[in-house]
Amino acid sequence: MRIRTHLGQWPSPAIRWRLCSTLPQSIEANDLIILHRDTLTEDADQHEPSQFAAAAGVLTVTAETITLRLGGTVHPLAGERSDDWLAAFAAFLECGFMPPDALVLAHAWREPHRLEGNAWPIDYANFPRVLGLDAMRPSVPFAACPWQLGLYPVVASAAWVERLLELGVKTLQLRAKTLEHATLQAEIKRAVQAARHHHAQLFINDHWQLAIEAGAYGVHLGQEDLQTAQLQTIANAGLRLGLSTHGYYEMLVACHLRPSYIALGAVFATTTKSMPTAPQGLTRLAHYVQLLKKQVPLVAIGGIDQAVLADVLATGVGSAAVVRAITEASDLPKAVATLQHAFVRNLDLVE
Structure with a gap:
């Protein structure tokens, strides 16, 4: 709630997501299950994300990356994140952002005083990068067009x-x-x-x-x-x-x-x-x-x-x-x- 209060007024989200730091007894469609690769128990390690990703979203977290599997699509992100990224993730979900976008914003979240009083992430340098795109990227940029089209x-x-x-x-x-x-x-x-x-x-x-x-x-x-x-x-x-x-x-x-x-x-x-x-x-x-x-x-x-x-x-x-x-x-x-x-x-x- 501390983070959410900094973000201004937003409509109520159309989907209420449930963040699960451990595997729930019953997995629901709007669950987002968080798996920490470095701290998985032996029992939880037997549950590969592919086994329940169809029924819920799965965030696989390591020190360097977070991979979100949702609706059959994989969203791999890498980049620095603050200690309260998970609270920020919940706050952006509450603002109505879908999980991939909320996760991007959670990576970019910094305390307001570090953003000169603006709580909303707007510094591109703080945003994560999407992994696996290098093979698609042309060796030279596309030709430029006017800035004001x-x-x-x-x-x-x-x-x-x-x-x-x-x-x-x-x-x-x-x-x-x-x-x-x-x-x-x-x-x-x-x-x-x-x-x-x-x-x-x-x-x-x-x-x-x-x-x-x-x-x-x-x-x-x-x-x-x-x-x-x-x-x-x-x-x-x-x-x-x-x-x-x-x-x-x-x-x-x-x-x-x-x-x-x-x-x-x-x-x-x-x-x-x-x-x-x-x-x-x-x-x-x-x-x-x-x-x-x-x-x-x-x-x-x-x-x-x-x-x-x-x-x-x-x-x-x-x-x-x-x-x-x-x-x-x-x-x-x-x-x-x-x-x-x-x-x-x-x-x-x-x-």
Whole structure:
């Protein structure tokens, strides 16, 4: 409770996790079982995490690492942590963070006086590293993109790309999910040619091979794509890379891979795609920006429209991706002009 009181007001968590320092008689779905490798009893040592990880989460703790197994996924972290990391872990769970993100924050937790009065972990140097990523990391960083990408519409066709380019939009993403290969190839080529003509920055969602073939400015990938995409090939081709993230753990993964930008979301509820996590909200977004604003360009995404854009930009994020604010606008030129003006006004306020 001492740590929790430092962290401010947060909604009640959707899931009540139970931390178990010893193996419980009955393992429940929301149990997080903590195994200390250096202090396991002979009886407990017979219980490998794989035997009950399907029924609960398991944290295997050593002096150097903590590995969280949850829902069939392994989250291995290494880094310095304070003596009260476990209390901090419980506090961040109580703030509504899912276990992988709560564990990252617990590693980064330091007493408030060591953070100049700010209890929230925002010093990147205190955060842990995710193990096992070195083989995925390209030998050179991805090509850089502007720190302030500005208004960033995400649209489903080359025709939409062309319409927005004519209205002065300079950063766009083509996200075409259901087209056959030949049609998709033609759409990407058409969109890339239009963006090049307008000296704009066009990212292609998912289809990195076709993006390379067409000479696109960049590609945007989700975390689920990292196991199959050839990141070294993308980097060698000179394309920029944007990566989606949905919390602190995924941010650490993304930062290790040195992308051109990181997308933070979903900030608000969205109907344009199925999201793996609940909406992040403005408070979390502001903390994410505080942590990463000096590390990599940032894009807020998810449910952002004219009504909330000013609040989103007030967090310090340099770009905001929009979908329905563009595609469902009754007056497209007016919608684009209004959204663009919000970015100009925000820059004036910052300066």
